[in-house]
Amino acid sequence: xxxxxxxxxxxxxxxxxxxxxxxxxxxxxxxxxxxxxxxxxxxxxxxxxxxxxxxxxxxxxxxxxxxxxxxxxxxxxxxxxxxxxxxxxxxxxxxxxxxxxxxxxxxxxxxxxxxxxxxxxxxxxxxxxxxxxxxxxxxxxxxxxxxxxxxxxxxxxxxxxxxxxxxxxxxxxxxxxxxxxxxxxxxxxxxxxxxxxxxxxxxxxxxxxxxxxxxxxx
Amino acid sequence: xxxxxxxxxxxxxxxxxxxxxxxxxxxxxxxxxxxxxxxxxxxxxxxxxxxxxxxxxxxxxxxxxxxxxxxxxxxxxxxxxxxxxxxxxxxxxxxxxxxxxxxxxxxxxxxxxxxxxxxxxxxxxxxxxxxxxxxxxxxxxxxxxxxxxxxxxxxxxxxxxxxxxxxxxxxxxxxxxxxxxxxxxxxxxxxxxxxxxxxxxxxxxxxxxxxxxxxxxxxxxxxxxxxxxxxxxxxxxxxxxxxxxxxxxxxxxxxxxxxxxxxxxxxxxxxxxxxxxxxxxxxxxxxxxxxxxxxxxxxxxxxxx
Numbered sequence: 346x347x348x349x350x351x352x353x354x355x356x357x358x359x360x361x362x363x364x365x366x367x368x369x370x371x372x373x374x375x376x377x378x379x380x381x382x383x384x385x386x387x388x389x390x391x392x393x394x395x396x397x398x399x400x401x402x403x404x405x406x407x408x409x410x411x412x413x414x415x416x417x418x419x420x421x422x423x424x425x426x427x428x429x430x431x432x433x434x435x436x437x438x439x440x441x442x443x444x445x446x447x448x449x450x451x452x453x454x455x456x457x458x459x460x461x462x463x464x465x466x467x468x469x470x471x472x473x474x475x476x477x478x479x480x481x482x483x484x485x486x487x488x489x490x491x492x493x494x495x496x497x498x499x500x501x502x503x504x505x506x507x508x509x510x511x512x513x514x515x516x517x518x519x520x521x522x523x524x525x526x527x528x529x530x531x532x533x534x535x536x537x538x539x540x541x542x543x544x545x546x547x548x549x550x551x552x553x554x555x556x557x558x559x560x561x562x563x
Numbered sequence: 564x565x566x567x568x569x570x571x572x573x574x575x576x577x578x579x580x581x582x583x584x585x586x587x588x589x590x591x592x593x594x595x596x597x598x599x600x601x602x603x604x605x606x607x608x609x610x611x612x613x614x615x616x617x618x619x620x621x622x623x624x625x626x627x628x629x630x631x632x633x634x635x636x637x638x639x640x641x642x643x644x645x646x647x648x649x650x651x652x653x654x655x656x657x658x659x660x661x662x663x664x665x666x667x668x669x670x671x672x673x674x675x676x677x678x679x680x681x682x683x684x685x686x687x688x689x690x691x692x693x694x695x696x697x698x699x700x701x702x703x704x705x706x707x708x709x710x711x712x713x714x715x716x717x718x719x720x721x722x723x724x725x726x727x728x729x730x731x732x733x734x735x736x737x738x739x740x741x742x743x744x745x746x747x748x749x750x751x752x753x754x755x756x757x758x759x760x761x762x763x764x765x766x767x768x769x770x771x772x773x774x775x776x777x778x779x780x781x782x783x784x785x786x787x788x789x790x791x792x793x794x795x796x797x798x799x800x801x802x803x804x805x806x807x808x809x810x811x812x813x814x815x816x817x818x819x820x821x822x823x824x825x826x827x828x829x830x831x832x833x834x835x836x837x838x839x840x841x842x843x844x845x846x847x848x849x850x851x852x853x854x855x856x857x858x859x860x861x862x863x864x865x866x867x868x
Contacts (some may be wrong), residue, residue, distance in 0.1 A: 351667035359655040376615075411845060416694075417651040423707065424667060425613050447687035556618050 347426050352400075352435020358410065360443060370404045375447055379454040383462060385468050390467045391525060393455040394475045397448030398483030405440045406490050412545050419562035430551025432558075433491060441484055448480065462468045473532045474525070481539035488546035564593040566629070566749040567716055568614060568655075573623035575609050578769050583609040585771035586623070591749065596742030598762030599751040600858060605768040607751035608648060613647045614749065627716070634859075641669060648721040654694035655739075658685050661693055661704055662711065663795030669712040676711065681709040684730070698725045698764075706734060713868055717741060719750045723757050735760055753798045759854040775861055782857050792824040795846040796832070804840055811836070823850070 377400065378393025413419040422432060452475065459465060467475060528535055568591040575584040583608045591597055599607045612618040614624060616632040627635055634805060649847070652661045662676040680686045684702050693701060702725050709762075710717065713741040722738065723731050727857045742748050752758050758765060772792055775782060799819035800808070808814045812833050814822040824833055 347670060348668055354667060355653060355656065355660075356646055358660050359653060363653070412655060416654045417647075418616075418653045420647040420650040421652065421708065424617055424647060426640040426643070427668070428744045453770065498669060555616060559612070559617050 348431050349435045352422075352427065353438045355443070356436050356439030359409070359412070360405070360439070370408075370534060371401060372442075373400075375451045375454070378451045379458050380543060382455040382458045384427045387526070388429070388522060389459055390436055390471060390475055391454065391456055391479075393451045394448055394479045397451040398444050398480050399486055401444030401447040402440060402483050403490070405443055406436075406487055409440065410491075410494055414525070414562050420559065423558055423562075428551065429553050430547070432539065433550050434547070436491075437487055440487060441480075444483060444487075445480055447481075470532075471525075472535070474528065475510055478532070478535050478539065481536060481543060484546075485539060485546060486544050488543060488550055492553075494545065495550070495561055527552060534544060564745070566593070567591050567593045567627070568749070569624075569626040569629075570610075570614075571624045571626075573610075573702070574619065574621045574832060575606070575613060576621045583771055584613075584620075587771075587773060589766065589773065589776075591747060593747055594745045595764055596738070596748040596762045597750070597847065598758035598765045599749065599768060600753070600755060600758055600765060601768035601774070602752075602852075602862065606771040607768055608720055609720050610768070611645070611749065611751055613641055615718050616865070618646075630742065641712065642715040644709040644717045645713065645774075646662060646709045646717075646719040646722055650705065652693045652701055655692065657690055657692055658696070658704055660690035661708060663813070665708050665711045671712055679711050680709045683733075699727050699730060702726055704732055706737075710737070716747045716749070719748075720753055722750055723754055731757075736766055755854040755858055760812055765854065769862065769865055771803075779854060779857075782854075782861075783852060783865065791826065791850045792830050792833075793846070793848050793850045794822055794824060794837075794844065796820045796837075797843040799843045800842060807837075808833075 370549025378389070381392045381396070413422075423429075441461040456466065520559065565651055567590070570587050570589040573584055573587040576582050583604075587606075587610065599610060601607055609618065613620055614627070617756060625632060628639060630636075630639070641771075650807060653660075653664065657665065659680065662680060663673075665671070666673060666676045677686075681688055681809070683706065685700070685704060685707060686695065688700065693704060698702065706719075706722065709719075723734055726734060735757055738750070742761055742763060748761070750758065750761065764776065764778055765782060767774040767782075775785060777785065794814075797820070800822075805822075806816075808822070809816075814830050814833075815825065816822045824830060834844065834847065
């Protein structure tokens with residue numbers, strides 16, 4: 346764990362060194378959910394949570410890979426005694442932590458907006474989804490992202506995922522709520538599935554060879 | 564002392580079909596300082612990356628301290644240091660944070676990190692972000708990082724490139740000190756002068772094969788390298804005397820007041836002859852063939868084959 350902690354620490358410290366463009370992106374991710382809340386009522390909490398986690402993960406991971414690739418620092422990391430699994434785990438934990446905090450702040454802003462506009466708060470049945478299920482799938486998305494990067498050398502196909510998610514984020518509440526109600530009626534199922542998927546993907550990611558990572562990142 | 568590194572019939576073919584190494588056999592004893600030299604695309608960097616497990620050989624066997632890289636215990640892997648060519652420190656971090664990362668990674672004390680910062684002249688820059696440093700300073704920081712845990716095997720790809728003369732001298736001194744300890748050093752370089760000063764054995768690579776290897780003396784012997792004496796006079800030598808010198812000593816003139824005495828001729832006799840002929844001698848010096856001379860000769864010979 347000492348080595349994973351070292352990578353986690355390095356990654357968190359690196360975020361401070363990101364340029365203002367990167368942080369502007371994170372701010373946009375923060376603002377999008379609460380803005381959507383203005384027209385969506387209680388469904389706005391879901392949109393905020395999804396956008397905060399997925400947007401945060403997407404931006405932070407893109408910037409992290411971009412820096413490693415353009416600066417050439419990945420060679421130093423890969424030539425250390427760290428395994429690929431340890432490098433990714435350290436990275437994931439740091440990115441996820443910041444994305445989760447982003448989501449929490451966005452949810453707090455949304456709560457204020459929705460309360461002042463519609464005088465509603467999220468129903469208790471929605472809380473596991475907001476704080477557990479969606480973040481787990483955000484983690485899965487993060488693993489898919491790095492897997493795509495390592496195997497394909499780029500993440501262009503992930504735009505397709507975003508294109509699929511985007512209409513969902515903009516759809517009217519009447520279309521979204523039946524799906525949400527169905528999911529929250531079995532709260533444990535998506536959580537267990539998400540955890541299994543995250544573990545499976547981590548197993549696959551940690552099997553990527555250093556040679557492959559050298560080819561992709563340098 | 565045991566074998567630190569053993570490469571047997573190592574081949575490396577990249578996915579695009581480029582055959583970077585075409586069957587390398589190389590045994591490196593613990594405590595040896597090996598200099599890998601060769602023209603561009605000779606396979607030096609590929610070999611360095613294979614040794615530290617960044618690349619996998621297409622065929623052949625690489626053993627570190629008697630084990631394949633994949634089977635090497637973690638404690639042994641932590642005894643390896645690698646400085647890549649053209650890499651970079653973590654630019655979003657400060658100089659100090661870059662060092663702290665390696666401290667955390669290897670479980671090294673903070674004091675050792677501070678020592679390294681001072682040793683490499685980075686102390687006053689410790690709060691600066693690495694991206695604001697010059698190329699030479701970044702290189703210095705990287706060297707400080709990879710030597711921080713005092714590795715038993717240090718692999719460095721072009722260690723002295725982009726360093727200013729003072730830091731270059733420091734680096735060469737550090738590597739000479741490293742070479743004199745019981746640790747093993749493998750460096751690739753285009754700077755043959757540095758390699759000559761640091762390494763106990765030189766390996767010349769060309770087209771993915773070892774062209775020659777040995778100590779400087781062994782390489783000189785292999786090539787029948789000459790050790791000449793250079794003589795410089797204060798005034799041009801008269802034509803008649805020059806002809807006589809050519810006939811008697813086989814000198815090779817390079818300018819009206821400079822010539823070389825080939826190996827095998829008596830230097831004392833020549834000097835006596837010049838003094839008796841009334842020639843005012845400015846300088847007499849031995850000129851050994853440098854690694855650069857040997858390297859160029861070997862590459863030319865190989866091209867002619």
